[in-house]
Amino acid sequence: MPDRSSTAKLPDRRASRWSGQRDKRRAEFVEAAIAAIEAHGPAVSTGQVAQHAGVARPQLYRHFQDADDLHRAVGRRAGELLIAEMAPLLTHPGGSPAHMIDQAVRTLVRWLAEHANLYQYLTQRAGGGPAGQRGVVADIKTTLGTQLSALLGGYLAVFDLSPRIADPIAFGLVGFVESATDRWLSEPGSLSQEDLADYLANWIWGTLDHVFRSAGVVVDPDEPLPPPPGLPE
Known part of the structure; x- marks a missing residue:
């Protein structure tokens, strides 16, 4: 019989890895946002933040609920x-x-x-x-x-x-x-x-x-x- 206990753990491991990758990517975006703020001033736009992160705006917001969420993270x-x-x-x-x-x-x-x-x-x-x-x-x-x-x-x-x-x-x-x-x-x-x-x-x-x-x-x-x-x- 197959070892169901080992296969049952796979989704959890994948989810954990995916969560870790998302957290890492989110942290990178926060650092990019700080760099954009330092460069462009307090009125920085989300477009400028995305440019510093090297991504398009929609990709940036996949990791943040909205602009307020990004602000709180920063x-x-x-x-x-x-x-x-x-x-x-x-x-x-x-x-x-x-x-x-x-x-x-x-x-x-x-x-x-x-x-x-x-x-x-x-x-x-x-x-x-x-x-x-x-x-x-x-x-x-x-x-x-x-x-x-x-x-x-x-x-x-x-x-x-x-x-x-x-x-x-x-x-x-x-x-x-x-x-x-x-x-x-x-x-x-x-x-x-x-x-x-x-x-x-x-x-x-x-x-x-x-x-x-x-x-x-x-x-x-x-x-x-x-x-x-x-x-x-």
Whole structure:
């Protein structure tokens, strides 16, 4: 008698391979979309995306439900790229407070400046669209805010301060840097990128210094601090 168990597995294996190929192709299209956005700006057309992908528009939409689906996929990938650069600074910190703040601010400002077209593509579509579209940008800021909150909460606990204020401080600082950089990208005036980062880093330290001093704690911004306990490995 034939071994029905082995033949029964064939369709599943084929389906798995096909699913893997589709996922790979979809990821390639997302990378092509990002390249098209960087080249043509936030008003990029689906035709330009398809051209960068080397396919016709109908083939592109075989892998995405619609333009919103492509936008969400691009947003998730952009978030992965940004978080990959920011996460080491927020989850494995080292050095003095001034050094840590400076590194984090400069990295975020630099990334937004280097990927200004991609950033504007995401934010321009986040204004009045469906919740899924607005969530693309919100998810990125939530991830950064959560990581920064864990870091601040750890240091607050080290100095015997309540970590419950870590969340509003962290999310406020993320929004502060993002909003200020967004405005600078549109209207830089005479302010250089380096100057912007300098000002933001100094203002952030001023905020944190006020938090510590209000609780009777004086922290030297130039004195190295060990990583607080409890951060993810």
